Amino acid sequence: MFLLDVLAIPKDDPIAFTFFTGYMAMMAASVFFFFERGSVDEKWKISLLVSGLITGIAAVHYFYMRDYYMATGENPTALRYIDWTLTVPLMCVEFYLLTKAAGAKMSLLWKLILASVLMLVAGYIGEAFNPDGGSTSHSVMWGVISTIGYIYILYTAWFGEVAQLASNSGNPVVERGVRTLAWFVLVGWAIYPIGYMCMPGGWLNIGLGWESSNVDLFYNIADAINKIGFGLVVYNIAITSTATAKAQ
Numbered sequence: 001m002f003l004l005d006v007l008a009i010p011k012d013d014p015i016a017f018t019f020f021t022g023y024m025a026m027m028a029a030s031v032f033f034f035f036e037r038g039s040v041d042e043k044w045k046i047s048l049l050v051s052g053l054i055t056g057i058a059a060v061h062y063f064y065m066r067d068y069y070m071a072t073g074e075n076p077t078a079l080r081y082i083d084w085t086l087t088v089p090l091m092c093v094e095f096y097l098l099t100k101a102a103g104a105k106m107s108l109l110w111k112l113i114l115a116s117v118l119m120l121v122a123g124y125i126g127e128a129f130n131p132d133g134g135s136t137s138h139s140v141m142w143g144v145i146s147t148i149g150y151i152y153i154l155y156t157a158w159f160g161e162v163a164q165l166a167s168n169s170g171n172p173v174v175e176r177g178v179r180t181l182a183w184f185v186l187v188g189w190a191i192y193p194i195g196y197m198c199m200p201g202g203w204l205n206i207g208l209g210w211e212s213s214n215v216d217l218f219y220n221i222a223d224a225i226n227k228i229g230f231g232l233v234v235y236n237i238a239i240t241s242t243a244t245a246k247a248q
């Protein structure tokens with residue numbers, strides 16, 4: 001039964017397909033980031049470790065989420081939010097580590113983590129406690145509260161402390177890298193609220209007349225872009241800075 005399900009993945013079920021490929025991609029990315037720690041300067045090793053932890057934590061959750069989805073056909077909402085509760089704060093740690101040399105304080109990290117917690121707790125209530133059949137008012141209310149946390153992170157990355165520290169760092173590699181990460185937060189992270197609106201009762205679900213939920217399709221694609229992409233940007237900053245330092 002399970003084997004047949006797995007064999008049927010590519011042709012019948014795009015959501016299952018993305019759970020399967022998401023799992024493999026996250027695992028491969030972790031191996032890459034862990035091994036590449038050996039190619040960068042000492043001070044960048046911790047950033048690559050965090051990149052590998054983000055994709056590694058996601059890989060383990062994808063392993064379980066895929067099985068949960070295959071067995072029940074339902075969204076693995078709790079596993080999804082446990083994953084994000086661990087990985088989004090680690091992405092905040094990446095911002096902190098990149099701007100630390102320019103003077104970032106622990107308070108910056110805590111503010112970003114607090115905003116992530118608001119964003120994720122509200123999102124979880126919006127999804128997990130959405131009444132059967134889907135309530136539009138419930139999902140909109142908690143979606144709006146969640147968006148406050150998201151906008152705070154977005155603002156900090158583009159105009160607030162993170163952006164200011166990066167531009168004061170005097171390191172063009174860090175400045176450009178942090179700007180690229182800010183683009184990920186603006187464009188890549190925006191896929192999540194779009195996915196959220198695909199749940200029963202959500203605006204897109206109603207607007208497009210979908211019978212079922214396509215939430216996981218959006219979340220899986222967004223996770224691959226954001227977790228692996230974010231890690232690759234950090235890797236690029238580390239490897240470029242290492243090469244520049246060696247040339248001097």
Ligand SMILES: *C/C=C(C)/C=C/C=C(C)/C=C/C1=C(C)CCCC1(C)C
Pocket residue numbers: 084087088119120122123124126142143144146147150189190192193196223226227
């Ligand atoms: C690796 C996981 C990441 C980067 C997850 C990011 C998640 C978000 C940016 C979620 C945002 C949401 C809103 C802005 C409103 C609706 C509820 C959420 C939680 C889907």
